[in-house]
Amino acid sequence: MFNKILIANRGEIACRIITTARKMGVKTVAVYSDADKQARHVKMADEAVHLGPSPSRESYLVSEKVIAAAKQTGAEAIHPGYGFLSENAEFCRLCEQENITFIGPPVAAIEAMGSKSAAKNIMEKAKVPLVPGYHGDEQSLEVIKQAADEMGYPVLLKAAAGGGGKGMRQIWHSDEFAEGFDAVKREALSSFGDDHLLVEKYLTAPRHVEIQVFCDSHGNAVYLFERDCSVQRRHQKVIEEAPAFAMPEALRQHMGEAAIKSAQAIGYVGAGTVEFLLNPNHENLEQSEFYFMEMNTRLQVEHPVTEMITGEDLVEWQLKVAAGQLLPKKQAQLSMTGHAFEARIYAEDPNNDFLPATGKLNYLNAPAESRFVRVDTGVEQGDEVSVFYDPMIAKLIVWDENRQRALTRLKQALTQYQVQGVTTNIEFLYNLANSEAFANEQIDTGFIEKHHDSLFPANNTLNANQTKIAAIKSALAFVVHNMQQQVKQSPWSQNTGFRLNQKNTLDVELKLDSTNDDVDFNRILLEFVKNQDGEYIFDVTFDSDVSTCQCSAMLQQQQLITTINGHHCSSTAVFENDLQTVHLFGEQGAFTFNRKTPDFGEASDSNANAGLTAPMNGTMVNVLVEANEQVKEGQALVIMEAMKMEHTIRAPKDGTVTALFYQAGDMVSGGAELIGFEAIDA
Ligand code: ADP
Numbered sequence: 001m002f003n004k005i006l007i008a009n010r011g012e013i014a015c016r017i018i019t020t021a022r023k024m025g026v027k028t029v030a031v032y033s034d035a036d037k038q039a040r041h042v043k044m045a046d047e048a049v050h051l052g053p054s055p056s057r058e059s060y061l062v063s064e065k066v067i068a069a070a071k072q073t074g075a076e077a078i079h080p081g082y083g084f085l086s087e088n089a090e091f092c093r094l095c096e097q098e099n100i101t102f103i104g105p106p107v108a109a110i111e112a113m114g115s116k117s118a119a120k121n122i123m124e125k126a127k128v129p130l131v132p133g134y135h136g137d138e139q140s141l142e143v144i145k146q147a148a149d150e151m152g153y154p155v156l157l158k159a160a161a162g163g164g165g166k167g168m169r170q171i172w173h174s175d176e177f178a179e180g181f182d183a184v185k186r187e188a189l190s191s192f193g194d195d196h197l198l199v200e201k202y203l204t205a206p207r208h209v210e211i212q213v214f215c216d217s218h219g220n221a222v223y224l225f226e227r228d229c230s231v232q233r234r235h236q237k238v239i240e241e242a243p244a245f246a247m248p249e250a251l252r253q254h255m256g257e258a259a260i261k262s263a264q265a266i267g268y269v270g271a272g273t274v275e276f277l278l279n280p281n282h283e284n285l286e287q288s289e290f291y292f293m294e295m296n297t298r299l300q301v302e303h304p305v306t307e308m309i310t311g312e313d314l315v316e317w318q319l320k321v322a323a324g325q326l327l328p329k330k331q332a333q334l335s336m337t338g339h340a341f342e343a344r345i346y347a348e349d350p351n352n353d354f355l356p357a358t359g360k361l362n363y364l365n366a367p368a369e370s371r372f373v374r375v376d377t378g379v380e381q382g383d384e385v386s387v388f389y390d391p392m393i394a395k396l397i398v399w400d401e402n403r404q405r406a407l408t409r410l411k412q413a414l415t416q417y418q419v420q421g422v423t424t425n426i427e428f429l430y431n432l433a434n435s436e437a438f439a440n441e442q443i444d445t446g447f448i449e450k451h452h453d454s455l456f457p458a459n460n461t462l463n464a465n466q467t468k469i470a471a472i473k474s475a476l477a478f479v480v481h482n483m484q485q486q487v488k489q490s491p492w493s494q495n496t497g498f499r500l501n502q503k504n505t506l507d508v509e510l511k512l513d514s515t516n517d518d519v520d521f522n523r524i525l526l527e528f529v530k531n532q533d534g535e536y537i538f539d540v541t542f543d544s545d546v547s548t549c550q551c552s553a554m555l556q557q558q559q560l561i562t563t564i565n566g567h568h569c570s571s572t573a574v575f576e577n578d579l580q581t582v583h584l585f586g587e588q589g590a591f592t593f594n595r596k597t598p599d600f601g602e603a604s605d606s607n608a609n610a611g612l613t614a615p616m617n618g619t620m621v622n623v624l625v626e627a628n629e630q631v632k633e634g635q636a637l638v639i640m641e642a643m644k645m646e647h648t649i650r651a652p653k654d655g656t657v658t659a660l661f662y663q664a665g666d667m668v669s670g671g672a673e674l675i676g677f678e679a680i681d682a
Contacts, residue, residue, distance in 0.1 A: 001323050002026055002077045005103065006070040007045070009081030010060060011378030012395060013299070014041035017079050020315035029073045031066060033059035035386050040378050047073055054388045060084045063091040070100050077101035077322055079315075083390070086298040087163070089114060103322040105270045105297045112266040113295045117160040117198045123292045126265035128258055131277060131291040133200035135160070144199050145177045154202035157181065159188030159195070163296075165235030166191050170202050183639075186621065187646055205444040206277040208232065209244050209290065211259035212306045214317055215268045216327045223256035224306050224314075225336050230443050231432065233354050238425075238448070239410075239432060240342045242305035244278075245403060245441040248286040255290055262295055271318050273300045280444075301344070301395070304376060308340035308399040339406040340399040343429045345417060347391040350428035351456060351515045355615055356391040356642065360384050362421030363558075363574045363583070366394065367413040373398050385422050387617050387642075393424065407439060418585040420574050427589060431455045463588075467512055468522070469564060470591040472540055474582045475508045475524040476553035477560050477573040478595070480536050484555060503527055509596035513581075521596050540564075560584075612649060612677045616670040618642030620662045625675075629657045637675055640668060653679040 004027040007014045018028045018041065030045035035054035042048045049069035051059040059065070061084060070078055078100055080086035089110040095102040104110070113119045117135040124130055133155075134147035148155040148171065157180055159167030167188045171180045181197070189195040212224040228244035229237040243252070259274035275293040303314050317328055347357040364381040367373050377394035385391050396417060398409040414430045432438055435454050437447070448455060457463075506528070509521045525541040538551040554561045560573040571586030577594075584591045622639040625631060631651040640647045659676030662668055 001319065002075075002101070004029065004046075004073065004075045005077045005079055005319070006031065006049075006066070006073065006075035007041070007079050007081065008060065008066045008085055009079070009083070010036055010039060010041055010389065012376045012392065013081040013083075013301075013378070015044055015378050016376050017081060017315050018044045020313055021319070023313075024316060024319060026319065029069065029075050031060070031069050033388070035384070035388050039383070040380055049073060054386070056084065056388065063088070063094050066091070067094055067098055067100065071098065075100070077103050077319075079103040079318070080298065082296075082298050082301055083164075087114060087296070101322050103270070103318050105268055105272065109266045109268050109272075110297050113297050115160045115194075115196065116158060116162065116294050117196060119294055120198070120292070122265055123262055126261055128262050128265070128292045129290065131200045131203065131293065133198060135198040139196060141178060141181050144181065144197060145174070148177060148199050149174055151199075151201050154204070156200045156202040157184045158198050158200065159184060159192055160198050161192035161194040161196060162188060163192075165232070168235050183646065190621070190641060203277055203279055205446055206230075206279050207244070207444055208237075208275065208293075209247075209255065209278045210273050210275040210300075211256055212300070212303070212314075213259050213263045213268070213272050213274060214314075214321070214327055215263055215270065215272070216321045217269050217324060218326055220327045220330070221260045221263055221268070222327060222329065222331045222334060223259050224310050224312065224334060226252060226255060227302055227305055228443070229302060230445050231438075231447050232445055233448050235445075237302060238344060239429065240302040240305055241403070241406075242309050242340050243336060245443070246285060250286050251288060251290075258290070258292070262292060266295075268297075270297075270321050271299050271303070271314055272297050302342050304374060304395060304397045305340040305342045308374070308397060309336040309338055310334060311337070338399055338401045339403040340397060341406055341410045341433075343396045343410060343414065343433070344392055344425075345394045345396055345419075345429070346425045347385040347393055347422045348425050349423045350425050352615070353647075354425070355647070356387075357423040358385050358387050358391070358616070359422040361393070361419060362576070363418065364393075364420075365416075365418040365572065365585070367396070367416035372400055372409050373413050393419065393422075403441075404439070407433060415585075415587055415589055418572055418574075418590065420576070420583045428455060430589060431457070466588045467591065468542060470584050470586070470588065471510050471512070471522050471593060472524060472542060472549070472551065472564060473553075473560065473562050473571060473586070474510060474573070474584050474591070474593045475526060475540070476536070476538060476551060476562055477555060477575075477582055477584070478508055478579070479506055479526055479528060479538075480553050480555040480560075481573070481575060482579070483530070483536065503529055510593040511596065513592035513594055612637075612652070612673065612675045614640060614668045614670055614672045614674055615647055615649075616642050618647070618668055618670075620664055620666045620668055620674075621646060622664050623660060623662070625657045625660070627657060627660050631655060631657060638662070640674075649674060651677070653681065655679040 006029040007017050021028045028045040030042050030048040031051050032042045033054045051065045085091040089107050092102045092107045120135045154172045157169050169180045169184050171177050185195040207230045209226050211226050215221040226244045227240050227242045229240040231239045262274045273296045276290040278290045281288045349355045361383050366375045374397040400406040400409050410433045417426050506526045508524045511521045512519050522543050527539040528536050536553050539548045540551050541548045549565045552563045558572050560571050574583040580595045582593050618640045621641045625637050633653050635651045636648045638649050656678045658678050
């Protein structure tokens with residue numbers, strides 16, 4: 001076994017690898033960029049080497065710097081994690097030349113799977129079933145379009161070098177083909193430096209089922225069962241589970257063997273994932289067709305669900321195999337128990353097309369870990385989610401005896417995941433886990449689109465009562481917090497004229513922070529006294545409701561304990577914005593309320609130019625219109641790129657482009673006005 005390894009990665013995966021290495025008595029070296037000086041992975045490792053500036057191109061992606069760091073620290077092996085250099089054959093070759101073990105497959109295997117097209121050629125020869133399509137070398141628009149026209153629509157255009165759901169577009173009609181072709185080529189070139197494309201038949205309701213395989217350098221191979229990763233947004237996984245639901249044993253075995261055949265076709269060594277599309281035959285699942293999609297030649301983000309059901313540590317397996325040992329187990333020794341889910345917690349805005357979010361994690365509280373709950377994360381409270389890297393905050397993994405119980409664990413743990421300061425997808429994940437269709441296993445890769453309305457409840461009417469209770473709790477928290485602070489100059493204490501054991505009255509107007517514009521302020525009248533135990537006792541009138549409720553409240557740091565009409569519960573209250581905002585986290589999820597201030601609400605006038613600002617920091621990719629051009633509602637005006645995703649800014653109404661403020665290639669700050677626009681009816 002190695003004495004010391006270097007982890008050429010950051011974030012949760014670097015931390016996760018360090019944990020296993022430490023358990024095995026292997027020393028660890030972290031690497032970091034400017035932005036990551038204080039990062040968790042740096043603190044966790046035995047040593048850390050600075051690589052360079054924050055952009056990954058100048059730090060984590062520079063092979064020479066990583067190799068130099070390994071040599072400088074005497075690391076004998078490099079674990080690349082996922083992303084970054086993990087599937088970079090050139091880097092793997094450099095390691096070989098420098099006599100450093102690459103903890104992953106041989107160069108040739110990475111090269112063979114590096115291109116989706118080349119991989120398909122190999123699998124075709126190995127008789128692994130493929131999705132119908134064209135994956136040849138001839139790359140003209142005419143040839144690829146002809147293949148699509150012959151196959152019939154819808155089709156899926158893919159960048160051969162693509163990954164992470166990027167460089168992919170569905171095309172529904174022949175006449176959209178050329179536009180899509182250009183866009184995917186452009187994205188492929190900018191994201192992967194390679195504009196080679198392939199086209200496949202687009203299956204409309206498949207499942208994504210992938211097999212975890214492992215091979216050693218002595219010719220042994222096993223599969224560690226499957227994961228279902230069908231719940232996706234923009235072809236990126238959101239919630240994964242193992243085993244796949246409703247999986248007949250015969251199909252599992254059939255797919256497992258096909259996966260091993262795929263791995264062996266390229267002389268694989270190490271951990272790999274063979275991804276299949278499963279076209280379910282609902283009459284007889286066992287008869288379902290499955291097609292090879294691609295093989296990921298590395299540890300997969302969602303590997304923890306496999307670890308939870310098998311009890312194996314896949315990173316430990318990786319280190320052992322890389323050190324030349326035999327696979328720790330044979331196929332017959334592997335078994336699975338229970339069911340596991342993983343939810344990817346992202347800094348992003350589900351209500352704004354999952355746009356990545358940035359900011360400071362002002363408050364971060366993850367559920368307690370146990371044998372049922374695991375949290376893989378690379379961040380701590382106070383850390384910054386920057387524009388430089390993937391905005392994943394953590395992976396929340398749960399396990400229990402069966403799917404239903406594991407799902408209950410997932411919902412519970414999600415409500416306990418409390419983040420403030422950055423927009424997250426936690427509420428969206430909760431809605432997903434809580435949806436009936438998800439519980440009933442009515443899942444395919446179109447799940448999110450199909451269940452859009454229940455996953456994005458625009459009008460929070462369904463929660464009117466919960467919102468009311470949360471508003472009352474928030475009002476109680478405001479009062480108690482203020483009383484505790486005794487801030488002399490604040491308008492609060494001036495208003496209250498508070499005296500111990502005398503009834504005080506306070507009028508609080510709170511408004512739910514919501515994407516729904518119709519939300520109004522609620523007026524909450526609180527009459528209160530402090531009792532001998534230091535507890536505040538209230539009579540609360542909500543929106544002049546005739547029936548008042550009796551409440552009591554205590555606040556210990558951020559823990560708020562309330563009793564409302566005899567119902568006792570505990571939540572977390574985080575204040576912000578000079579006490580004008582409270583974030584309340586509790587059993588019912590997270591709520592944010594804002595207090596009314598004299599000038600509140602002035603800035604919210606909508607104007608005809610709304611939507612023509614940059615959604616975030618990024619680069620202008622293409623300007624599709626000219627100044628003074630007349631445009632139609634919905635017409636694409638400019639294309640921006642941020643965090644390797646393209647965002648098309650469209651005309652909100654019929655109108656005229658009055659000015660263009662940026663050219664292709666320009667850097668643009670989030671919120672900057674991109675285009676002058678005058679709507680016709682404005
Ligand atoms: P990436 O390498 O970017 O992850 P994949 O080729 O693995 O891309 O595909 C990602 C996802 O896109 C799949 O899980 C599936 O949901 C969807 N997808 C890929 N190919 C097809 C197809 N031919 N038909 C329908 N969906 C597909």
